[in-house]
Amino acid sequence: MDSGAFNSSGAGARQHRAIKILLAGGFGVGKTTLVGAVSEIKPLRTEEPLTEGSLRSDSTAGVEKKTTTTVAMDFGRISLRSDLVLYLFGTPGQQRFWFMWDELAIGALGAVVLADTRRLADSFPAIDYFERRDIPFIIAINCFDGARRYDPEDVRIALDLDPGLPIIHCDARSRESAKQVLITLVEHVLTHAPEEPLRHSLR
Amino acid sequence: MAGNDERWLDAEAGPVVRPYALTRGRTRHSGESFDLVATVVSTQELVGDPSSLGPEHVSVLQLARAPTTVADIASDVDLPLGVVRILLADLRELGLVAIRAPVTMAERVDKQTLREVLNGLRGL
Numbered sequence: 001m002d003s004g005a006f007n008s009s010g011a012g013a014r015q016h017r018a019i020k021i022l023l024a025g026g027f028g029v030g031k032t033t034l035v036g037a038v039s040e041i042k043p044l045r046t047e048e049p050l051t052e053g054s055l056r057s058d059s060t061a062g063v064e065k066k067t068t069t070t071v072a073m074d075f076g077r078i079s080l081r082s083d084l085v086l087y088l089f090g091t092p093g094q095q096r097f098w099f100m101w102d103e104l105a106i107g108a109l110g111a112v113v114l115a116d117t118r119r120l121a122d123s124f125p126a127i128d129y130f131e132r133r134d135i136p137f138i139i140a141i142n143c144f145d146g147a148r149r150y151d152p153e154d155v156r157i158a159l160d161l162d163p164g165l166p167i168i169h170c171d172a173r174s175r176e177s178a179k180q181v182l183i184t185l186v187e188h189v190l191t192h193a194p195e196e197p198l199r200h201s202l203r
Numbered sequence: 204m205a206g207n208d209e210r211w212l213d214a215e216a217g218p219v220v221r222p223y224a225l226t227r228g229r230t231r232h233s234g235e236s237f238d239l240v241a242t243v244v245s246t247q248e249l250v251g252d253p254s255s256l257g258p259e260h261v262s263v264l265q266l267a268r269a270p271t272t273v274a275d276i277a278s279d280v281d282l283p284l285g286v287v288r289i290l291l292a293d294l295r296e297l298g299l300v301a302i303r304a305p306v307t308m309a310e311r312v313d314k315q316t317l318r319e320v321l322n323g324l325r326g327l
Contacts, residue, residue, distance in 0.1 A: 080323025
């Protein structure tokens with residue numbers, strides 16, 4: 001789209017690649033902390049109109065009847081190279097935010113589901129979402145001080161996850177740890193994204 | 204915000220002007236849709252009739268002098284994404300910006316790019 005105009009502008013001669021990584025998890029699980037630990041965090045909010053059904057109207061009529069919902073997203077930017085930038089998007093994993101997820105998921109590299117073993121159920125919706133859409137993801141268990149440390153295999157059983165799905169412990173406050181989370185995701189995607197057709201999740 | 208059913212008050216609710224007032228009430232943008240990380244760049248064309256542009260259009264245009272993304276612009280002008288999309292689509296209609304779909308939009312990120320991302324992360 002518009003590629004001719006883009007290329008002729010000169011300013012965009014160097015191809016700028018933006019890669020999306022999604023970060024999901026319940027409230028208070030450490031998403032903002034993790035994004036802040038590994039990237040330049042920026043404020044980003046959406047104020048999305050919620051329309052009943054698929055109201056098709058380009059006019060202003062009826063706007064006053066619509067309600068909007070504000071969602072503050074965790075938005076982080078990691079410049080890997082001048083032409084390669086990684087974008088982290090974290091939004092709450094609840095179903096009512098899925099209108100955001102549907103857009104975020106398009107073309108995303110993959111997702112990290114940040115989990116807290118004290119509230120594992122909070123990560124169910126995000127896991128279901130990524131499994132159903134065949135979006136590669138990993139589980140990162142944020143190790144809160146004082147929380148019991150569970151074996152990843154116990155977490156796998158509790159969450160009913162595929163054997164090949166990486167489950168790692170992390171400390172969302174640590175840059176190294178957050179970096180390792182992203183590396184684990186990219187490695188996972190790399191091993192499962194060869195030329196062969198996409199494998200459907202085993203369910 | 205938790206448990207409070209998304210009702211934001213005072214400063215939390217953002218600017219006094221309802222965001223969509225800036226778009227004259229429009230909640231959908233014109234033309235082809237574009238991704239959150241689509242690349243935006245100003246075409247550096249002179250504005251025919253700058254009076255048709257609001258101050259927010261001008262701010263957005265200035266940010267797009269060097270290639271950037273929709274999300275970066277929204278963050279930098281501190282306006283909701285939905286509003287920035289409409290402003291960008293207006294600018295595109297006037298031929299002032301070009302918006303290019305991210306390479307990743309096609310489907311999945313290719314292996315070569317994945318390796319580059321991996322190397323980049325390891326080198327951080």
